[in-house]
Amino acid sequence: MKIVAPLPAFCLALALCTGARGQVPDSGRWQELRYASEEVALAMEDRYISQVVELAAQGRLDEDRPLLLRLQAIGAGLLQAAAELKPESAQWDWEFHVTSAPEVDAMCLAGGKILVGAAFVGRLMLDDGELATLLGHEIAHAVAEHHRETLSEALLLVRPYALPPDVMLERLDSDLGLQLRLSSLGHLQEREADQLGMVLAHRAGWPASAMVSFYRKLAAGEGGGALLDAYPLPWSRQATARGMARLFGE
DSSP: OOOOOOHHHHHHHHHHHSOOEEEOTTTOOEEEOOSOHHHHHHHHHHHHHHHHHHHHHTTOBSOOHHHHHHHHHHHHHHHHHHHHHOGGGGGSOOEEEEEOOTTOOEEEETTTEEEEEHHHHHHHTOOHHHHHHHHHHHHHHHHTTHHHHHHHHHHHHSTTOOOOHHHHHHHHHHOHHHHHHTHHHHHHHHHHHHHHHHHHHHHTTOOHHHHHHHHHHHHHHTOOHHHHTTSSOHHHHHHHHHHHHHHTTO
């Protein structure tokens, strides 16, 4: 039996399939952005809320108050730098949280939801400049709208289906083939987040020596699965940090 979609669904499909382009701040790289930023932020926020609620129920959210205050203080300067490059980010509902969950290193979802693992920070013994580099990397993902770009590229790969962003997220979670087809984009985004994150840290007044030190510690410690496994090789990230330091004149 053929089911005819109602007009609202047809309009959604038409909207999702129409072309849209954007540019990454600072680098100017062109992106496919088929989903509205508000839609993606809402879908990602639902996931984030579920995660932090679960962590809070386990007593693992924001127990380390000194670290949380460090994140908020360092993050304030980075967010100001981000707003200079992407003015609309100043209107986002940014949040910083810390967790003792050992499997968490650091993450930032669309719309500015940041979660940092206390064990990860402690294991690498990050000082404030190094922590600014870590936060700069995570903030860069949001500023560059990498989640929105990934979902948009996934949408192009699953045509002729026009899936809402929350459904596309579920598809990405379960479809290994789709993940593999998007892996090169993921590596590009990670290199971009490294560079843009260091630009944000530099604009916020942090020394380039701390950026080089952070990536050296990350490589030496081999800590933080998500920050290493699917990302540029450690030596490559260190080389990028040294190159950015020279660019900043340090």
